[in-house]
């Protein structure tokens with residue numbers, strides 16, 4: 307207001323000076339000439355003011371930022387002040403825009419899906435993760451009612467029921483990848499809603515694995531326990547002669563042995579998972595290890611197989627001897643147990659190219675069909691359950707092998723052909739080898 311007043315005052319002052327000067331100049335000649343000069347000067351001043359007023363009006367209608375029109379006196383000041391005002395507004399708008407962008411980037415970086423709904427449950431915005439989780443397209447689906455684009459009955463019921471205290475779990479979500487999601491709605495503002503989604507596919511998988519594991523362990527223990535209970539009942543209730551009694555006791559012994567093996571294997575796995583990586587300071591002499599493995603193999607085979615053990619490399623493995631022995635011995639015992647009598651089993655320790663070395667066990671057994679091979683290292687996975695159980699297997703051996711080799715930064719390779727035989731090998735890298 308004060309600047310407006312000063313503007314008017316200044317205009318009035320300029321006009322007065324012009325009139326007085328014109329009158330003074332004109333007055334020297336005649337009074338009429340004085341008045342005429344004053345009128346002409348005032349008219350010129352008015353034209354000047356009108357010209358700038360129209361220029362200002364045009365400028366306000368279509369402002370071109372950054373340009374300050376040049377003008378003398380009061381109009382120059384007006385343009386300059388306007389320019390300053392616009393610049394400060396523009397800076398403010400830019401700052402708000404940047405803040406908005408940062409906010410959007412932060413939500414985009416979130417590992418959770420975010421969908422914003424207006425008061426009519428229409429989608430206003432969603433981040434890329436929500437797009438992937440729900441199969442939404444932020445542009446195509448903008449302002450669509452959410453229940454039209456996300457039609458899962460469980461979700462529709464959740465949104466209709468309006469009880470958003472707990473999240474809901476939605477399975478088989480996503481277009482390109484399959485997700486299991488925990489989804490929760492959070493009302494905010496004026497009847498708006500925020501939908502948050504969290505990918506729990508991995509948690510769900512781990513839960514399923516844990517459930518399977520417990521079921522498998524219980525099942526594996528249940529069978530020998532049931533058999534054992536039956537034998538016990540027989541021994542208690544029947545009046546058996548010494549020979550029968552001995553036979554039953556031996557059968558009971560086999561069942562307890564099976565349970566003990568299972569528990570031992572489970573403990574080995576638990577230890578492998580919980581222990582720190584094996585040291586690289588311990589050198590495992592392969593000659594001695596091979597001698598031990600060979601003795602075990604011969605004991606297991608009872609002369610039914612042609613067995614050969616060749617230690618062709620001087621290199622030693624650096625790591626945990628007990629772990630390495632248990633992995634090698636499982637591969638050897640598998641080869642013997644699954645290869646019918648008369649077959650061949652060949653174990654080898656040899657150097658390969660590029661400084662790596664390999665322990666391999668080859669057999670002329672039944673071989674394994676391709677579809678089973680990737681699953682062999684799963685706990686309790688057996689190609690032929692009844693056969694494996696007959697040979698005393700718990701289905702944990704290959705899981706132990708896989709753990710041991712990955713703890714030694716090595717690689718397990720399996721090649722097999724049904725009806726021809728199998729080749730299992732463990733490859734160790736330079737960092738785990740020494741001469």
Ligand SMILES: Nc1ncnc2c1ncn2[C@@H]1O[C@H](COP(=O)(O)OP(=O)(O)OP(=O)(O)O)[C@@H](O)[C@H]1O
Nearest residue numbers: 640641644671688689690694699700701702703704
């Ligand atoms: N050399 C092999 N020839 C044919 N099948 C094999 C061979 N080695 C493993 N398998 C198959 O792979 C399955 C998994 O082997 P794994 O060593 O994990 O378990 P297992 O031998 O049954 O029991 P465990 O080793 O715990 O006593 C076996 O049950 C068997 O069906």
Ligand SMILES: [Mg+2]
Nearest residue numbers: 636640703704
């Ligand atoms: Mg085994």
